Amino acid sequence: MAWRCSGRTNAELISNLYKAQLITAERVRASMTSVDRAHYAPAAAYEDSPQPIGYSATISAPHMHASACQSLLLFMPENKGAKVLDIGSGSGYLTHVMANLVCGSEGKGEGKVVGIDHIPQLTELALSNMRKSEEGRRLLDNGRVEFVTGDGRKGYAEGGPYDAIHVGAAAAEIHDKLIDQLRAPGRMFIPVEDEDGRGSMFGSQYIWVVDKDADGKVTRKRDMGVRYVLLTDAPK
Template identity: 60%
Template sequence: MAWRSSGATNEALIENLARHGLITSSRVKQAMLGVDRAHYAPSSPYQDSPQSIGHAATISAPHMHAAAAESLLPFLKPGSKVLDVGSGSGYLTHVLAELVKPGGRVVGVEHIQPLVELGTRNTRKSEEGRELMDAGGIRYVKGDGRLGWAEDAPYDAIHVGAAARDVHPALVEQLKAPGRLFIPVQEGNYQHIYVIDKKEDGSVTRKKEYGVQYVPLTDAPKD
């Protein structure tokens, strides 16, 4: 029902996603209501579809952001620490920050500086975003997301917003125990979401879920 979830306003979009069962958690619904997608999407912000943001990157469709937030939700609590690999426009980074405040922190990592700057600029368009950034609740950094971001590890939850060639070991290593990784993985001509759980005893399980279509998690473009 994703194709029928678009709306004329941010509120209409989120209400339609909830009505069609694409958002089931009240916490995720409130977080997404609190982050206006118009600050992050270059055009048609309330359409439930991905959009290019330049630099061979996209802002994913809202229903995919909802699916990621709901999957990670058991690990998104006040004070939790989150890594958002391929933070792009900054939209989901902000939504995740809403879900871990007060006291939580989300690090968005991008492989080219213009996308780091884009996420920062977009987040600062709203008063809520400015407050989170000024308080350290959101931080954007430049780095190879396949290697995670060791400086702030370990993380309660890690989201990857581009299709990886495999479940990169560094990301699993940087998870807390317990913790969860949500990652799209390229398998031949297809991509699937994998949910990787690290248990309290350090053991790791991986669950293959539904098919998706993301841009690849790659090296930064050559100048």
Template identity: 60%
Template sequence: MAWRSSGASNEALIENLARHGLITNARVKQAMLGVDRAHYAPYAPYQDSPQTIGYSATISAPHMHASACESLLPYLNPGSKVLDVGSGSGYLTHVLAELVKPGGKVIGIEHIQPLVDMGTQNTRKSAEGRELMDNGGIRYVKADGRLGWPEDAPYDAIHVGAAAAAFHQPLIDQLKAPGRLFMPVEENYAQHIYVIDKKEDGTVTKTKDMGVQYVPLTDAPAD
């Protein structure tokens, strides 16, 4: 149903995703309605498909963003702290920030400065985004996402927006107990979403979910 969910406006896109069962939670729907994808996607923003944003990066299809939000939702509450690895154009970083306000914080991490700048500039295109940037609800940083961002750890939820070659232990270490990590992992030339839960006693479980196709979580491209 994903390919049939595109719309002529942000509202139409989100309503179509909900009608086709790709968004099932009212909080997620409201958050996505509140973030205009046109501020973050360079062309055809209301098409339910991934798009290139330059620098060997993409913005994922909206239905994948909805899936990530719904998976992480039990840990996305007012005041929660979230790490968005591979924040790209900043779209999902903003949606996550809508889900954890008031009082929440989302760190978007990218490995090259132009993407950090892109996320910042895109988020400031809306009054809501500017407010979140100014009050600390969203912050973009440049670093190796595979190492997480220890400065603000631990996190209630971590989202990874590129395919990892391994279960990067620093990310698991930076999860709260309880906390949840949503990440695509490459195994034997295929990619699958893994949902990694850390329980209150620190026990970690890894649940394999749907097959996907993401760009790899790698070093910054060579100049």
């Protein structure tokens, strides 16, 4: 179904995702509409499929970005000072979308999103991509978005704790260090390899939704099957 959501323009792509009920919240629809994917995936910006961005990395399909935003939305209130960590930020697209969700369409509300990637060139790419739009430049210049280079499997404790954590590549496990950096309450959206799929480029993977309640109790729920590139060391 998702592949049918491709459009000729950014607005048409997001409208098709909405019509297919892959986007159901108006805030998600508005935030994704305002970020032109052509700034982040120039080769085939409006196709609902993953696209290569170099360095063995990809920008995920739009329907997966929509799913992540929908899942994390309750933990990304607008203008409430929410903190979000985007692990494997890659092109910077979803970092930008989530910044719209927590800071509002004009990028002036309270909140912050940190994008972390282990490849320095992708950190620079994300910064360059965001600066292609006035909205993106504002979010960077006012400190609402920050990109750092580091091992996303360890999170980024300096910026936490986080109300929401998104992981954009398949992890070998649900890393305890990431759970530790969740606020109570908080939620993490993370693709994880099943043991029977390890050792292949695309094994058996599932999205896991990890919740930490106000008392610090952690629950894990396995969701849909997916195919992500692996969360690994930077290529040498």
